[in-house]
Amino acid sequence: VAAASDPHPCLSVAFDYPVVFTRDLFGVENPALAGVLGRKEPTRKHRLLILVEEAVVRSWPGLLAEAARYAKSHKKLIELAGEPIVFEGGEACKDGLATALEVAERLNERGMDRQSFVMIIGGGAFLDMVGFAAAITHRGVRIVRVPTTVLAQADSAVGVKNGVNAFGKKNFLGTFAPPFAVVNDERLLESLPPRERVGGMSEAVKVALIKDPSFFTWIQANAARLAAHDHEATATLIRRSAQLHLDHIAGAGDPFELGTGRPLDFGHWSAHKLESLSKYEVRHGEAVAIGVAIDTWCSVEGGFLARSVLEDVVRLLEAIGFRLWDPRLSTTSAGGKLALLEGLDEFREHLGGELTITLLRDVGSGFDAHALDPDLVKGALAWLEARR
Numbered sequence: 300v301a302a303a304s305d306p307h308p309c310l311s312v313a314f315d316y317p318v319v320f321t322r323d324l325f326g327v328e329n330p331a332l333a334g335v336l337g338r339k340e341p342t343r344k345h346r347l348l349i350l351v352e353e354a355v356v357r358s359w360p361g362l363l364a365e366a367a368r369y370a371k372s373h374k375k376l377i378e379l380a381g382e383p384i385v386f387e388g389g390e391a392c393k394d395g396l397a398t399a400l401e402v403a404e405r406l407n408e409r410g411m412d413r414q415s416f417v418m419i420i421g422g423g424a425f426l427d428m429v430g431f432a433a434a435i436t437h438r439g440v441r442i443v444r445v446p447t448t449v450l451a452q453a454d455s456a457v458g459v460k461n462g463v464n465a466f467g468k469k470n471f472l473g474t475f476a477p478p479f480a481v482v483n484d485e486r487l488l489e490s491l492p493p494r495e496r497v498g499g500m501s502e503a504v505k506v507a508l509i510k511d512p513s514f515f516t517w518i519q520a521n522a523a524r525l526a527a528h529d530h531e532a533t534a535t536l537i538r539r540s541a542q543l544h545l546d547h548i549a550g551a552g553d554p555f556e557l558g559t560g561r562p563l564d565f566g567h568w569s570a571h572k573l574e575s576l577s578k579y580e581v582r583h584g585e586a587v588a589i590g591v592a593i594d595t596w597c598s599v600e601g602g603f604l605a606r607s608v609l610e611d612v613v614r615l616l617e618a619i620g621f622r623l624w625d626p627r628l629s630t631t632s633a634g635g636k637l638a639l640l641e642g643l644d645e646f647r648e649h650l651g652g653e654l655t656i657t658l659l660r661d662v663g664s665g666f667d668a669h670a671l672d673p674d675l676v677k678g679a680l681a682w683l684e685a686r687r
């Protein structure tokens with residue numbers, strides 16, 4: 300039993316970071332990047348190392364020269380810590396620790412200290428992996444994220460988490476580490492293949508379903524434009540989705556997820572499992588679309604939600620371009636059990652404590668549920684398979 304004289308420190312640390320929306324971040328006249336880099340010490344020179352994923356360099360061959368020009372024209376503020384470093388991105392770079400440790404080794408070679416900036420340019424997987432390496436280097440160097448996919452701009456890059464996959468589990472190794480800043484450059488999305496343009500939109504549907512009915516209605520009204528990759532509609536979707544994610548992280552009182560409830564992970568217990576069952580052939584956003592459909596079905600059949608909402612949700616996801624069935628959903632494990640259901644236990648373990656998943660009461664209104672009947676999940680799969 301603690302005595303009154305025993306020490307009991309209480310730490311409270313405030314974090315703040317700007318999330319900036321811009322176009323052509325390395326345009327010499329564009330003040331956005333210089334503004335965020337100099338926001339704490341505007342009169343000091345800052346070391347900056349760029350880590351960029353290969354697919355981005357391939358799509359934007361002039362980008363690194365633009366970055367060098369930008370640094371030169373802001374030489375009072377920015378000193379490049381050598382040439383940019385290019386790594387392969389995509390989910391493969393999150394496969395275990397190997398690539399993250401290689402990144403840490405490069406940070407060591409370049410003499411990065413805690414006040415140096417690591418600028419990470421790439422998709423959600425690359426940001427997660429390099430972000431993790433940066434977070435464990437000197438226990439955390441400053442990072443500026445420059446997300447280059449719809450999913451990363453609308454969701455993953457604006458948050459406080461990083462990680463890599465290990466032991467067959469998604470994001471098993473990782474940390475909570477708020478960035479120094481996030482810069483969303485809409486131009487960089489123009490080189491995305493069609494699959495990636497649509498992939499991240501499921502996260503916007505997800506956050507609308509748990510937080511904002513008017514955003515859901517907006518997505519419904521603009522589904523055809525979104526499916527056609529309309530530039531303006533995509534930009535609006537990204538901005539509102541990012542804002543809703545940020546409002547939750549900053550305003551719901553649990554940014555580092557110390558509790559068990561995690562509404563932003565609506566639909567994710569099955570999504571993460573499907574990603575790993577498919578050896579990551581099913582992309583995160585695609586798996587989330589299916590996971591959202593499964594948990595919406597369970598909300599209806601559990602007696603919490605009107606059936607018409609389920610119809611609206613699946614019609615919307617399909618209108619945007621998602622396929623809501625994948626044969627690997629019915630994978631069975633050694634004992635003949637539905638492998639997907641292991642996702643529930645893995646999800647519980649990842650969060651700690653009691654199983655807590657989000658179900659829906661209405662559009663814009665989620666609630667914590669602490670059990671999910673396996674028969675409901677099986678019913679959801681049968682329903683999705685039948686309507687494919």
Ligand SMILES: NC(=O)c1ccc[n+]([C@@H]2O[C@H](COP(=O)([O-])OP(=O)(O)OC[C@H]3O[C@@H](n4cnc5c(N)ncnc54)[C@H](O)[C@@H]3O)[C@@H](O)[C@H]2O)c1
Pocket residue numbers: 352354355358388389390393421422423424425427447448449450451454455456458459460461462487488489490491492495498499582583584
């Ligand atoms: N940290 C978090 O809070 C959080 C939240 C949601 C998702 N995630 C993670 O994000 C990852 C998914 O991110 P994603 O959907 O961005 O996938 P991704 O990073 O795998 O990128 C998708 C593909 O697009 C390519 N690419 C990236 N930018 C490009 C560009 N501008 N032009 C052409 N090609 C480009 C990549 O090389 C890759 O092949 C998953 O690992 C998921 O777990 C993390």
Ligand SMILES: [Zn+2]
Pocket residue numbers: 454502567583587
């Ligand atoms: Zn997600």
